[in-house]
Amino acid sequence: MPLVSDTGICVRAWDWSETSQTLWIFTRSLGLLRCLAKGSKRANSTFSGGVELLTRGDLIVSTRALEKDSQSMTTLTTWDLAEIFPGARATLTSFHVGMAMLDLVQHSMHENDPHEQVFDTLVASLRQLGEPSRDVAAIATVAWIILVETGHTPELARDVRSDGPLQEAKSYAFSPRLGGFTRDDSTASSPPTSLSWTTRSTVEVGPLWRVRDTTLALFRALARDTNVLAAQPSAHDAATTLRAAKLLLMYFREVFQCEPKAVGVLLERWT
Missing domain, CATH: 1.20.1440.120 (Recombination protein O, C-terminal domain)
Structure with a gap:
């Protein structure tokens, strides 16, 4: 599974389930990504308790799906909150x-x-x-x-x-x-x-x-x-x-x- 590290800003966020989110994240090296963040809202997850709008995070995404279809969603595996822009x-x-x-x-x-x-x-x-x-x-x-x-x-x-x-x-x-x-x-x-x-x-x-x-x-x-x-x-x-x-x-x-x-x-x- 190709994993890529980058930094990005959350542009849009929707609840996909009680514990997961779908996201638009604008990243520096990969551009605008549609992501699925499974389990992102769990307290013990690797997502800093969830991804919110107007925040920047250091992230890791799986780009395997993009190799088959450039319009596919990526899988966000890690989101480490870096900045909240108060x-x-x-x-x-x-x-x-x-x-x-x-x-x-x-x-x-x-x-x-x-x-x-x-x-x-x-x-x-x-x-x-x-x-x-x-x-x-x-x-x-x-x-x-x-x-x-x-x-x-x-x-x-x-x-x-x-x-x-x-x-x-x-x-x-x-x-x-x-x-x-x-x-x-x-x-x-x-x-x-x-x-x-x-x-x-x-x-x-x-x-x-x-x-x-x-x-x-x-x-x-x-x-x-x-x-x-x-x-x-x-x-x-x-x-x-x-x-x-x-x-x-x-x-x-x-x-x-x-x-x-x-x-x-x-x-x-x-x-």
Whole structure:
């Protein structure tokens, strides 16, 4: 029986029986795994008393089933609790941010496809939670690195409609369908209850969301250094960071054509 040691974060957990669980675990070296943890809830088991969401553990899994079918469930044989991320439970908003991070991972990562940079960024961002400015910076950083790692980095230098250089302006329009910024042709103001002003132009361009130049500047800073927000979250304008985080989450939903529940809750809280 092939046994592999790794470290992972519990993304989803369900009771399979009175003593066992089925799990989604995002691991550093193996990627996203569906696991069966037999006897994980027994007090004397090798699972630290059970596997919980928003925790990191050192684990051992049997990958024998994957050799026959890459979509099969692995068998989790050991889970040694290593980290509980207390900041994720410090406030209700921090908890929603942590759960939204797990949503982003579950809806974007393919099974058995490792993304070590996403994993490392997720761990660092979960450790950062517990205070409003850090919460916003953390979710923005995780959303950004996932978009980059999955090939959906926003275009920041060229106009996605004209394909020419993106001209400096006070506001822009963001096209989630084209994955970048274009000139803002609107003179209408943004609705007070939403991040974006939305209109329909051509079928090719799709919806356009109106954004400020400071949001684009923050995206460019993230492109230069993914850790720019995590290093000093309070050093950046809070309103700009929040707008950037909301735009990234909305773009994520368009790219992956999904409505993650925790992401929706978070966007509602930030409206």
